[in-house]
Amino acid sequence: MSSTETPATPVDHELSWPDPCEIAGTVRLVAPDGSRLSEDAVALSGHAVYAAAAARTTPDELRAMYRDMVLVRAFDREATSLQRQGELGLWPECRGQEAAQIGSAHALRPRDHVFPSYREHGVAHVRGLDLREILHLFRGTEHGGWDPTAHGFHIYTLVIGSHTLHATGYAMGIQRDGDVGTGTDRDRAVVAYFGDGATAQGDVNEALVFAATTNAPVVFFCQNNHWAISAPTTVQTTVPLVERGAGFGVPSIRVDGNDVVAVKAVTEAALERARSGGGPTFIEAVTYRMGAHTTSDDPTRYRERAEEDAWSQRDPIERLGALLRAEGLVDDAFFAGIDADATELTAGVRAYCRSLTPPPAESMFDHVYAAQHTLVDEERAWYGQYASSFEQAAAGS
């Protein structure tokens, strides 16, 4: 019977903040202080293959990823302040998740296809989307905001987990087209991004079933940022999320999501497997949502300041910055140049956001159907007359 005497909840929600990436089996190549892990240490954890891949990452690429991370964070900060000024209805920050997003996106090829949820601003940027296009949705002027085919980057999906099935279906299409396993540039793959909370949804579990049984070329990229609004990951699972995949027959791997070098290496391997016909992979990228869930959220109601502080010590941007400096790959001018670019970007974002006006009201009748629909026509005509009656009244008075 229900009562307050009932023994404690099955899941222990007690919070503690050891580094979750220090557990065995988690791929980490760069430590939080920016130093590369020794070959021996990486080999010991069985991840030598990723270290080898990471060693091939060129200084240019490292610098490019750093630049992307800084620009996206600046954009994110600007969008948050635009929301505070009433210019956006809502903003979901991706702060803290830049390495997970930018590292994985750098592993993609142009012909690959991405199905994001609603926080993947970093992935959007790497895919070549003009970040300003994301503002349309959150300013309430459009439901989408960009062409999903132009950059191989689908529109955001707000219904948690739905798009993981779309990603799987898209991957099944690629497979049917014969764009898998040819060993040429023709080969393609799909990535679905979703959160730890989403893993509880039926759709996500069904996506894993379909992907496994069809051997679809899809990578399930789960950003475990520790929170689904106010729910810690323990509300969704009693085992590390990475352990879920095996039961579905989907090989799975856990990566330090704040180590951009490791994320890129792991995602590259998963994508290569998918493109070559090896089937789906589940990646758990362990990261942290440093900001609020969205600008409507108040994290002080459910999480401890000490936890946020612990994670601020594992900031993904600082980690890569430290590595670049330690390895002598950058100079002061590099950082100054990026700062200047960030300032220019945010000024542009601010101006663009303010310039976005509501579409004409009649546009609500557009694109409901591909072909004529008499009811929509009738309602559009009625609305047009109704709206113009006010103009006539105003003109007459």
Added chain:
Amino acid sequence: MTTTHTAADAAPTDAAATTAATVPAETKQRLPLARAINAGLRRALATDDHVMLMGEDIGRLGGVFRVTDGLQAEFGTQRVVDSPLAESGILGTAIGLAMAGYRPVVEIQFDGFVFPAFDQITTQLAKLRYRTGGRLEMPVVIRIPYGGSIGAIEHHSESPEALFAHTAGLRIVTPATAADGYTMIQQAIASPDPVIFLEPKSRYWDKGEVDLREGATELGPDGWRSLHVARTVRAGSDLTIAAYGPTVATALAAAQVAEQEGRDVEVIDLRSVSPIDFDTLTESVMRTGHLVVVHEAPVFFGSGAEIAARITERCFHALEAPVLRVGGFHTPYPASSIEAEYLPSLDRVLDAVDRSLAY
């Protein structure tokens, strides 16, 4: 079995023993709708150990609209449960819990997120009593913040009542005032049948007087059943407006404007979409001869269509104009910067009043 005691327990539950005139002033409070529902939930949790709440972020956070604020701290994590992020799971397990004798009250975070649970609600919850020949009872309440005009992004502003009303076995209600929020949530929980409890999110912060002494033992003149009785909010003789949930305030505003033009408009808050109190509505339309139905949901195949058909059958000779409907268009809910044009605004209601009276 112990239950945490609450402030509500201190209030007399035998309301019938006290007449309205002697109700101590402090039991009446001006509360926003969200707080009133919170007080009703608290009362239900305190009165019946089998009542439990389940949903995403309803515990420590108190729900994204804070409707369950403080209830987990007061009643514990076994009675106010933060569920995994899975609506089909929430509803499916609520069904099992109901089979085990509990009265689950689940929260769906936003209207647009009830659909992963649509299967459990329409194929299981709604039908289990019928399929078992009445052997199983399904006292499950599904609370859904619904409707628009809060400037939200997509899937956060929908009005799905007709999709559920089409399914036999579900009761569907929606409070428009704080007082109704407090009483109706308790009545919904007392109902032996599943209830979809639609909370007009644009009205969550509207305040009204609530008598907190009225508890679960005093649920209105006919117990929980008065949940389905419509309320005449404003008497009038020229035209009837039927509204519910978020549109009741719009209808009232329209009646006030119409009054300045010498029109005496009656406003009925239906409160319930399934069943609909056609007796109250028929009586009104028999007097006024004009009916305008206002809801945020799309007009096509909406509750207004059902009302128009039935009122035409019942009041055919009394009607002086066709029943008119004001509501959403046959489009997906549009982007928020133009939602005001989609929603049944004061102007669109007045336009319908004019058209009906000019007929």
